[in-house]
Amino acid sequence: MKALMWRRPAGRLIVVAAIAACSPLDQDKVAARVNGEKILAEEVDLALQYKGVAKHDPTARQRLVEKLVIEELLAQQFLRGTPGSALVEKSAVSAARREILARSYIETLVGRVPRPTAEQMSAYYRDNPNMFARRRIFTLRQLDVSAAPSRHAELRRRVGGAESLDALADWLRRENIRFVRTDLERGSDELEGNLVAQLDGLKKAEVGVLDTSSGLRVIQLVRTRPAPIDEKTASPSIEQRLWREMRVAAVEAEVSRLSGMAAISIPEGAPRGAMQALVPDPDPPLARRITGVAPPSVKAPGG
Structure with missing residues (x-):
């Protein structure tokens, strides 16, 4: 009988997974047993392949088998102690x-x-x-605003009449509207095509508004400069x-x-x-x- 065993300091989990009573053929197919449940070598091979690790790497293989044993222990405990666990499984x-x-x-x-x-x-x-x-570098200031859809029209009007992005940020704070401010510099190759087209329509220091999945994004074009790549x-x-x-x-x-x-x-x-x-x-x-x-x-x- 062969056993795979590792221990941790006193007071911590001690795990023993035994590969027992197996024929030579079974030894090739079973990586470990946990309370009689098999962890197949094929499972280990597949997991290693998914991680991009050679399946014949003994250190990586042992580490993964230990991980799978712990997962199996926890899964078994879940099945024993959780109502409706069979359906979940x-x-x-x-x-x-x-x-x-x-x-x-x-x-x-x-x-x-x-x-x-x-x-x-x-x-x-x-x-x-x-x-x-014709690549360019855009320097931008932006506010990602988490506003309810009912306030989008009002926010767009505020953007049109705001003296500056700072003034708009002050108004958002007074209205208790959440936002995140970001200063960034991006090449046109890093931005979506529709955003580059919209930025092309802005003058220096001008502000524009974009729809996002979580609200609105207010963008101010600080400056732009050419940065072509051959x-x-x-x-x-x-x-x-x-x-x-x-x-x-x-x-x-x-x-x-x-x-x-x-x-x-x-x-x-x-x-x-x-x-x-x-x-x-x-x-x-x-x-x-x-x-x-x-x-x-x-x-x-x-x-």
């Missing part, structure tokens, strides 16, 4: 299975997307002059940016293809047609977890 297993398998498929899918060619990178440089050839200098960032966009596009295309062949219905509403294409939910999509890039805005099915 079933739902958790179902959700974890769906997410893990979907993520694994996306990783396989994006792994097949080739890096952009030199021609594609040159075209990207030419098609996005504000990011490169194609050779931009090539490494273009390659990474374009490759991410290509991988997101590949995921969206595959989801659309699969949903076009599937019969999909939403319990809260009317059944959707089998040909209605779906795209990943942007908050947060699996595509973003894998590639680091958010897909374009999403329309509701059938919308």
Whole structure:
């Protein structure tokens, strides 16, 4: 019998996970047992792969097995002492299975997307002059205002009549409207295209208002200066940016293809047609977890 054991100072948790009474074949398949429940070697391999660690790294493997043993102990205690835990367990297993398998498929899918060619990178440089050839640095002052929608119109009027951003901030304090003030400097390649277009419409020291998910953003343009980037200098960032966009596009295309062949219905509403294409939910999509890039805005099915 082999045992995996580690101890902590007196008064702390002492955990002993035994791999016992296993045949040689079982030894290859079972990483540990906790009160008779198996932790499979396949689980360890999958977790290591997801973390980007070689599965034959003994130190990383042992550390992960110890972590899984503690998790299993806590899970067993939850199941023993929590009413309705069986339903929670079933739902958790179902959700974890769906997410893990979907993520694994996306990783396989994006792994097949080739890096952009030199021609594609040159075209990207030419098609996005504000990011490169006509790149600028914007110095901004902004207030992120958490105001109720009923006060948005009033706030917009105040912005139009305010002597300065400081005067507007004073008014917000008097009205007990929460806001966060930020001074920042960003290149046009770091800003969303629609924001760059709006900033282009502002004069120096002029103030504009943008809608955000949590309220309104008041922006004052302090100054702007040119900071172009030539194609050779931009090539490494273009390659990474374009490759991410290509991988997101590949995921969206595959989801659309699969949903076009599937019969999909939403319990809260009317059944959707089998040909209605779906795209990943942007908050947060699996595509973003894998590639680091958010897909374009999403329309509701059938919308």
